[in-house]
Amino acid sequence: MRDNGVVNVGPEPLTFDDVIRVARHGAPVQLTDDAVAAISAARQRVDELAESPTPAYGVSTGFGALATRHIDPALRAQLQRSLVRSHAAGSGPEVETEVVRALMLLRLHTLATGHTGIRPTTAKTLAALISAGITPVVHEYGSLGCSGDLAPLAHVALTLMGEGVVRDASGELTSAAEALKQAGVEPVELAAKEGLALINGTDGMLGMLILAIDDLTRLVRTADISAAMSVEALLGTDRVFAPELQALRPQPGQALAAANMTRILAGSGIMDSHRDPGSCTRVQDAYSLRCAPQVAGAARDTIAHAANVASWELASAVDNPAVLADGRVESNGNFHGAPVAYVLDFLAIVAADLASMSERRTDRFLDVARNHGLPAFLADDPGVDSGHMIAQYTQAAVVSELKRLAVPASVDSIPSSAMQEDHVSMGWSAARKLRRSVDGLTRVLAVEVLTAARAIDLRAPLAPAPATAAVVRALRETVPGPGPDRFLAPEIESAVRLVADGSVVAAVESVTGPLA
Numbered sequence: 001m002r003d004n005g006v007v008n009v010g011p012e013p014l015t016f017d018d019v020i021r022v023a024r025h026g027a028p029v030q031l032t033d034d035a036v037a038a039i040s041a042a043r044q045r046v047d048e049l050a051e052s053p054t055p056a057y058g059v060s061t062g063f064g065a066l067a068t069r070h071i072d073p074a075l076r077a078q079l080q081r082s083l084v085r086s087h088a089a090g091s092g093p094e095v096e097t098e099v100v101r102a103l104m105l106l107r108l109h110t111l112a113t114g115h116t117g118i119r120p121t122t123a124k125t126l127a128a129l130i131s132a133g134i135t136p137v138v139h140e141y142g143s144l145g146c147s148g149d150l151a152p153l154a155h156v157a158l159t160l161m162g163e164g165v166v167r168d169a170s171g172e173l174t175s176a177a178e179a180l181k182q183a184g185v186e187p188v189e190l191a192a193k194e195g196l197a198l199i200n201g202t203d204g205m206l207g208m209l210i211l212a213i214d215d216l217t218r219l220v221r222t223a224d225i226s227a228a229m230s231v232e233a234l235l236g237t238d239r240v241f242a243p244e245l246q247a248l249r250p251q252p253g254q255a256l257a258a259a260n261m262t263r264i265l266a267g268s269g270i271m272d273s274h275r276d277p278g279s280c281t282r283v284q285d286a287y288s289l290r291c292a293p294q295v296a297g298a299a300r301d302t303i304a305h306a307a308n309v310a311s312w313e314l315a316s317a318v319d320n321p322a323v324l325a326d327g328r329v330e331s332n333g334n335f336h337g338a339p340v341a342y343v344l345d346f347l348a349i350v351a352a353d354l355a356s357m358s359e360r361r362t363d364r365f366l367d368v369a370r371n372h373g374l375p376a377f378l379a380d381d382p383g384v385d386s387g388h389m390i391a392q393y394t395q396a397a398v399v400s401e402l403k404r405l406a407v408p409a410s411v412d413s414i415p416s417s418a419m420q421e422d423h424v425s426m427g428w429s430a431a432r433k434l435r436r437s438v439d440g441l442t443r444v445l446a447v448e449v450l451t452a453a454r455a456i457d458l459r460a461p462l463a464p465a466p467a468t469a470a471v472v473r474a475l476r477e478t479v480p481g482p483g484p485d486r487f488l489a490p491e492i493e494s495a496v497r498l499v500a501d502g503s504v505v506a507a508v509e510s511v512t513g514p515l516a
Helices: 016-025 033-051 073-087 097-112 120-132 150-160 176-183 194-199 203-233 252-265 292-314 338-366 389-405 427-458 466-476 489-500 503-512
Strands: 007-009 029-031 091-094 139-141 165-167 173-175
Touching: 007 016, 007 097, 016 097, 016 203, 016 292, 029 033, 029 097, 029 120, 033 097, 033 120, 073 150, 073 194, 097 120, 097 150, 097 194, 097 203, 120 150, 120 176, 120 194, 139 150, 150 176, 150 194, 150 203, 165 176, 173 176, 203 252, 203 292, 203 338, 203 427, 203 466, 203 503, 252 292, 252 466, 252 503, 292 338, 338 389, 338 427, 389 427, 427 466, 427 489, 466 489, 466 503, 489 503
Parallel strands: 007 029
Antiparallel strands: 091 139, 165 173
16 A cells, blocks of 8 residues: 655654554655755765864774775775675565665664764665665575664665665566666765665664564454453453452553453353353353453553664664764764664564463363363364364464564674674564564464354354454454354465454454554
8 A cells, every 4th residue: 555645754753653654555755854954964074074084984994893994085985885785795585575665764764863974865865765665675684783784774775876676666576777767766876984874773673673563552452352252252251350450460551451351341142141150150260361461461561661662763863983963973882783672572472472372262162171062173063073173273383483483582692793793682683583473473363363253153142242243243254154164274364364454453443442
């Protein structure tokens, strides 16, 4: 989907919505007048340093472990080309378009702060690439998350030079030179400091963090919905979600999750059928039902912490050396990705745990010893039919993978650049595995929704809550109700799409209003 509303990029921080609009919805961008003024002022100082006989790192010297060499002015254009070409050393699968567009936007914002010393024409060319829908091909491997996302950003810088491979606005692979020509964008010849300014940032890992927060904010609400559906169909109780009980442990996310579940279950005929002491034979529900708000609440609070870190990063100008407001150009270590890497790893833990609890609820539906009167495996004719037996296997396989992905990347470090860069964050790696974790959680929750909906139907003639009934109706538009075994994979994928595109949340909110 193309968003035609222009995102203005100036020295002030971008918003999460700005990033999502450009990355996921194709919004064009435009540098503000304030940005151009800030860029121009900083460039004037870099030009002064370039003309000085005193070596200045990144302006008139080599890079990394080669920073001791003073570069003759006649070789500095070659120095910038060499830097970009040599650092565009990524390998492996192609990174998703939305990630590259986020990376490009975030780099453009740092340029717009006036702390990098790049020329206005170079920044404007990057803005033109984003607006034209030209996406450089960036590869899975190449960033250690320190000195910035060097290789990924270098592939973008290579495109600015009219070199390398890109995807055009229609998604077709083509040469950068051809794509720029078709879009009417002139390639740039990089001047002093510009190569370094284009590649020395944590923009890739930050972009993936913001995209993950957007996804997980939706998925944690979906987890409340799937848990409520399971509580309902497994004849559990909603009394444990009462606000006075949640207040005894004032974790903010927990209260929100419990309130969501209470609203989702309101008006349930299934719940009403076993509220009196004579029909309710259980003292307590299993943890996967009773403690759902505690886990989903902790997930919310972790996402909120990650969002704070991302907000601080959006207000940052990450480059080395940096041009300060008083004109000084100073070396620094702000390119280290640790702050972002840590929360990327935290969120992978969140995804794994939410999925693990979801899988346990699904498993309860399939066992006649625990599903309170439902057929074995929710099968139409148990023994002849297998019902959702293997759907739970699929969940279990994904959950096992998510547990592996929850092992932190940020505790690792491999020295590079002849021991000059002797501690790195591995934040890019943390971001890449988090994307797989988000996809896995989406699939696990989808199987729970699919299974819980089948169980709700099997409780007929008891009526579900209006909110859970809305989810079942949305699912039934593409997935039939209970019956003999069918080809199950397409039904799982239909549920995955409904979870991923927000349809499950939208169905509930059409009844309850916005969930927390």
